[in-house]
Amino acid sequence: MGHTLVISEKPAAAERIARALDEGSEPRVMKRGRLTYYECERKGDKLVVVYALGHLFELKQTEKGWIYPRLETEWVPKYEVDKKASHVKPIINLIKKLSREADSFIVATDYDIEGSLIGFLTLKYACNVDPHRAKRMRFSTLTRDDLVRAYEKMLPTLDFPLIESGYVRHQVDWLYGINLTRALTLAIKHASGWFKIVSTGRVQGPTLSFVAEREREINLFVPTPYWIIDAVGEYNGNDLVLEYHRKRVDRLDEAQQIVNELKGARLNVSAVKATRSTVSPPVPFNLSGLQSEAYRHFGFKPSRTLALAQRLYLDALISYPRTSSQKIPPSIDTQSILEELKSQSQYEKLIRVLEEQRRAEPVQGEKTDPAHPAIHPTGKKPERRLTPSERKLYDLIVRRFLAVFGEDSIRESVRVDLAHAGHTFHLRGRRVIKEGWMKLYGKYVRVEKQELPTLREGDVVPIKRIEASEKMNRAPPRYNPASLLKQLERENLGTKATRAGIVDSLKSRGYTLSDRFELSTLGYATVETLERHVPQILSPEFTRRLEMDMEAIREGKRDREEVLFEAKRDLLQILDRFKEHEEEIGAELVEGLKRYWKTQEELGPCPKCGEGTLVIVRSPKTGKRFVGCSRYREGGCDLTFPLPQKGRIVPLDKHCEYCGYQMIRVVSGRRTWETCINWANCPGRQEDLKALQKRREKKE
Incomplete structure (x- = not known):
């Protein structure tokens, strides 16, 4: 048998x-x-x-x-x-x-x-x-x-509909990724003779276009000045920060006139209004919600949050993390989970608090997932010692789970209006009347508290200080890993499991700089070239339609072969257009690469000869990289510095505080560190080594 x-x-x-x-x-x-x-x-x-x-x-x-x-x-x-x-x-x-x-x-x-x-x-x-x-x-x-x-x-x-959908997704991603990457790479090769792989794909293209569009908004932004009225009043010996009724004044002369009219003024309390509002608990976590909250509190990139959550899932500590659902269905025995969490000392008191205020049903979000519920703890105790990062994420998941069962919190907002000669100021106070779920969510709650003294109509508050402060309009912020992932989710591009990797790929492939997603010269060149010649590659609408087709396959509404046929047909149209413009595309990308390599390889003027530039070069004999003067090959200057042989080198816009040499960042796998190019002889490094030796001697 x-x-x-x-x-x-x-x-x-x-x-x-x-x-x-x-x-x-x-x-x-x-x-x-x-x-x-x-x-x-x-x-x-x-x-x-x-x-x-x-x-x-x-x-x-x-x-x-x-x-x-x-x-x-x-x-x-x-x-x-x-x-x-x-x-x-x-x-x-x-x-x-x-x-x-x-x-x-x-x-x-x-x-x-x-x-x-x-x-x-x-x-x-x-x-x-x-x-x-x-x-x-x-x-x-x-x-x-x-x-x-x-x-x-x-x-x-x-589950064959799910399988069919995955089968087509792999086929389509392969077709677009391989063919578009080869088209870009071969265009560069035919234009210059270089073989430099420049990649794009079905979702990566639109993602890069979002970053480029934001970069354009920032570059085109023209800051304009405005003024705010900063005033401090005094009541019973306490300073009170006053808020002028106009948030901004657009002209300096008008702002100065307001200040002159109010210097030494005595403000009369004209109205006191208190309002109470209930605040419902947050909804249960889906993957994107967890990634966003983990980035906000811990600075974890979305891909790191997913990796940590996957480890917690494999340890049977939480439910499956790759879910879109914000719902905890009745089929889950939440009472048993709470009982098991109660046996963990760090949550015992919180569970007792919850028992006093628990609502009958957990708060539910709007989003659903046909396969999995919202992310929640299982209640099981860890069988091994969790890493600090795992503990942080686990605690966040547990506390969110507890919070969705908590009572509404009640906040009170107080607004005091103060008037003088046609001018109005406001005092705003905020306090929590009833904590409810906030006590369960603890340190992860953002609560603004501002206590006010007891003021009544007719009370007088003299102005102690007043001035007009100049401010400037701010450009829109750059994306960060969490906000870019949210943008992909809003646009329905990629899947909950792939979005984090797509976001990371922009930086790893040189299209963006730093975690603030500043577009690199290579990113600029790629986007501008594709926009001119094959804009469909960057189109969110085109990619979204493919996503909808694959979802229709999962729901049994579309045929796999039909969707594949249409995807190939559309791809061939793009590639035909690419071939028509291959020469121009290649030439434009080559110019972009030259600018990119220059910014990546130049490290400032040579301190020895003063005529050359320090650059990152490779030895033709050994293949090893090092920093040398640009006059090194012609025998004009022999200054060199060794470099780490593994990882990506990113020049930084700062110099070593110990020796004054250029600082670089080394990115190798998950490790990232900063050092100067003179690291082998830098006095700062010698101090670090001495401190390390002392620590070792103490341990011995």
């Missing part, structure tokens, strides 16, 4: 599924080389649980040649496409071996587009079986109860 092969997505998920489904909660841990899989027994059935480790198969062109257009593809093992994916081969071989002895199959990957497609492709190409034979487990947490329930209520077939 054979076994049932259960395919999960990650090693941690495989272990939790095996422990949950084994009747003794002690599945047999099996080894094949460095790989682990699990055998367990449930009601007389033998289950073998294995993991796919994400996508094992990727798309590859069937035609030869690094040219465009290329429209025909096939699914192949990932290691055939990506040399860094050699670890995938033994996983595929293990799944193949285990599938030969299996007589039934269960897909237990994440219940979303990517997870469903991973399960489908693994069955079809690794197991070599008809995916229609498989059943589907659906779960939103990796707790034992949820996994057992998912097993006992399995779908009899896979």
Whole structure:
């Protein structure tokens, strides 16, 4: 008798599924080389649980040649496409071996587009079986109860509409990404002989256009002056900040006239008005809401928040994070979750507070997700020591979950009107009458508090100081990672799982500078060139229509082949136009690249010879990079500085406080640090090394 092969997505998920489904909660841990899989027994059935480790198969062109257009593809093992994916081969071989002895199959990957497609492709190409034979487990947490329930209520077939949607999304993203990137790159090659990969894609193009449009707004913005009336009154020995009834005065002479008329004036209280308002709890977190709040409180980039949330999910501490839902359905046993959270010392007092004010039903948001509820804690205690970043995010998720059950808070706003000779000032006070949910959300609540003395109509408040302060209109702010991600969500571009990566790609590919998304010279050149010749690549409307088509496939309203045919047809039209203008496109991009490289490689004047410029160069013999004088190759100056050989070098607009040399930022993987180009001999670095040695000696 054979076994049932259960395919999960990650090693941690495989272990939790095996422990949950084994009747003794002690599945047999099996080894094949460095790989682990699990055998367990449930009601007389033998289950073998294995993991796919994400996508094992990727798309590859069937035609030869690094040219465009290329429209025909096939699914192949990932290691055939990506040399860094050699670890995938033994996983595929293990799944193949285990599938030969299996007589039934269960897909237990994440219940979303990517997870469903991973399960489908693994069955079809690794197991070599008809995916229609498989059943589907659906779960939103990796707790034992949820996994057992998912097993006992399995779908009899896979979620094929979701799979079809994911299949088309991969095809379309590959078609547009590969062909458009090759078109840009080959245009540069034909214009200059350089082989410099310049990439774009179906969603990256419109995202870059949003940043470019904001940059134009900032550059075209002309600041204009205005004046505000700053006044301080005095009452019972206390200073009171007064707000003039006109927020701004556009002329200096008028502002000065107001000041002159009010110097030494005694203001009479003409009205006191207090209003109370109720503030409902915040809605439950979906992924974008969590990413936005984590950026606001902790400065976490959206991609980092997603990675941290994924780790918490795999530890069975929170529900599935890639969700659009802002709803906690009645099917979730929230009472049990609260009871379990109560056993964690840091939340015990908060749960007791909640028990005194808990509303019957949690506050719900408007957004839904057909597959998963809003992000919420499971109540389980961590089985390992969480990192500081994980603890922060976990605490934010727990407190938001508690807050949605809290009572409305009540705030009171007081406005005092003070008048003199046709001029009016306001005093504004704010206080919280009833904390309600705010006490549960704690430090994550923004509350403005301003206490006022008791004032009544007829009271007099003399002006102590008054002046006109000049201000300037501000340009619109640049995007940050959270606001750009929100823009993609508003425009319905990308998916909840891909948006963070798209946002990060703009910086990693050199189109933007810093986390404030300032457009680089390469970004300018790319956007302006595409706008002139192939604007459809940058069009949000064009990309949004494709998103709607893929959603229609998921809902069973459109046919996969029909959508693919239309996507290829539209792509060919874009590529035809590209070929018509390839010469101009290439020439314009080359000029942009020259400007970009110049800004990236020049590090100011040479301090030794005074005639050359310090630049980042590579040795033709060793390939190693270093900083040298631009007169180095001609023998005019031999000044050089070593550089770190890994990571991206970004020149900074500042100099070392110790030695005066140019500062640079080194970006290597997740690590980022700043140093000067004279780091090997900088006295500041020597001081750092001495301090480090002293700390080591103290430990010893």
